[in-house]
Amino acid sequence: MEKIRLAKYLATCGFFSRRKWEKIIQSGKIRISDKKITDLSFKVNENDRVDYDGIILNPEKKIIIALNKPTGYLSTVKDKFGRKTVLDLVKDFNSRMYPVGRLDYNSRGLLFIANDGDFAYKITHPKFQVPKIYEVLINKNISDNDLAKIAKGVIVEGKRVVPTKVKILKRRDDQSLIMVGIVEGRKRIIRKLFQVLRYKVIDLKRVQIGNYRLGKLKEGSFKILKNSEIANLMNYYN
Numbered sequence: 001m002e003k004i005r006l007a008k009y010l011a012t013c014g015f016f017s018r019r020k021w022e023k024i025i026q027s028g029k030i031r032i033s034d035k036k037i038t039d040l041s042f043k044v045n046e047n048d049r050v051d052y053d054g055i056i057l058n059p060e061k062k063i064i065i066a067l068n069k070p071t072g073y074l075s076t077v078k079d080k081f082g083r084k085t086v087l088d089l090v091k092d093f094n095s096r097m098y099p100v101g102r103l104d105y106n107s108r109g110l111l112f113i114a115n116d117g118d119f120a121y122k123i124t125h126p127k128f129q130v131p132k133i134y135e136v137l138i139n140k141n142i143s144d145n146d147l148a149k150i151a152k153g154v155i156v157e158g159k160r161v162v163p164t165k166v167k168i169l170k171r172r173d174d175q176s177l178i179m180v181g182i183v184e185g186r187k188r189i190i191r192k193l194f195q196v197l198r199y200k201v202i203d204l205k206r207v208q209i210g211n212y213r214l215g216k217l218k219e220g221s222f223k224i225l226k227n228s229e230i231a232n233l234m235n236y237y238n
Contacts, residue, residue, distance in 0.1 A: 003043040006030065009050065011117025012059040014096040018121040029053055063095055064230055065113040067222040068214060075102040075111060086111060090222055100124060101209075104188055109134070109206035110214040113222070122234060123209065126185060131164050133181045133208035134190055138199040142168070142176040146197050150180075156192045175202070 010021040010030070022040055024030060030037050031051040032044060044050060050057045067086060069075070074085045077098050086099050090113055100112035100120045114120060122128050153162035165181030180190060191201045207214045212233050217223055225233075 003045045005040070006032075006037060006042045006044050006050075007040060008118055009044050009059070010052075010057065011121065012062070013050075013057040014060045014115045014117070015052075015057075017117040017124075019125070021117065024052070060095060060115055062116045062119070062230070063093060063097065063114060064116060064119055064225045065090055065093075065097070065222045066212065066214070066217065066225060067111045067113055068217045068219045069103050069108050069111045070220050071106050071108050074105055075099045086113060089220060101185070102187070103206060104191075104204070107204040107206070108219065109204075110209055110212070111206070112209065119230070119234065124185065126183075129183045130210045131181050131183050131208075132206055132210075133165065133179065135169065135203075135205045135207055136178045136180050136190060136194070136201055137203040138176050138178065138194055139174070139202055140176065140199055141171055141173050142178065142199065146199075147178075149197065150193065154193050154196050156189060156196055157186075159186075161189060161193055 006025060007018050007021045010016070011018040016024070025040055026038055028036050028038050029052060032042070033049050034051075067089060069086055069089075072084060073089065074083055076085050077087060079085055087097060090097060095115045097113050097115050100114050101124045103109065103111045112119075112123060123130055147166060147168070150163060151166045153160045161182070161184055163180050163182050165179060167179040168176065169179055170177040182190065190204060194201050210233055212229070
C-alpha cells in the first residue's frame, strides 16, 4: 500500500465521511504510533498504527449498494422519532453503512448506501460536480416558455439553478413528465425550482447518479456494486 493522506485512509475504515474525519484530525483525536496528528497533509501506510479515541482503525472491505428507495423512508442512519430509514431496507450487512447524499422522504429512486467515506466524498462534494438525473411529474401541462426558463436557469432562494439537462418525456393536459439533470445539492431543490414557476411536483424519481443508472432495479430492492462498477463510477470523476 502506497502512502495516502490520513483523512482518505480513515474514510476507508468506515464510521465517517472524509470531511468528517478531516475535522476529527484537526481536533487532535487521531494518534499515529502514539503521536498526536493534526496535519491534514500527513500520510500513512498499512503498517502505521492509527488510533481514534482508543480504537485501532483498519480499512474495511468496501461495500457500496445501489438502492431503489421507495417513498416513506428517510435518507439517514436513524431518526429520533422512530420513522423508517433507508437502512431498514439493507439490514443484513455486518458493517457501518450510511446513505451517500440524500433523497427526500417523499421522493424515490436511486440512492447509494456505503461504508466507504472516500466514495461518499467524491459523489457528494460540490467540487466534483456529479450530475444527478430525475424524472419529475408535475401537476400541469408545462408551457414551452417555462421549459425555456428552466433550461436557462431559475433563481431559487437567491441563487440561480441551471440544470444540466431538461427534456419532456410525456405531456398531457393535466400533467407533464420531465427529465431534469442537476448538480445542485441543496435540500428539495428540484421541488423548489418548480414551485418558483407555480408547478407542484407530484412524483420525483432519481434515475441516475453520475454514469450509474437505476435501470430495472425494483423499488425497495438493492444491488451490491461490483468492483468494476465502483471503479467506473469513481474514475469518471478523478
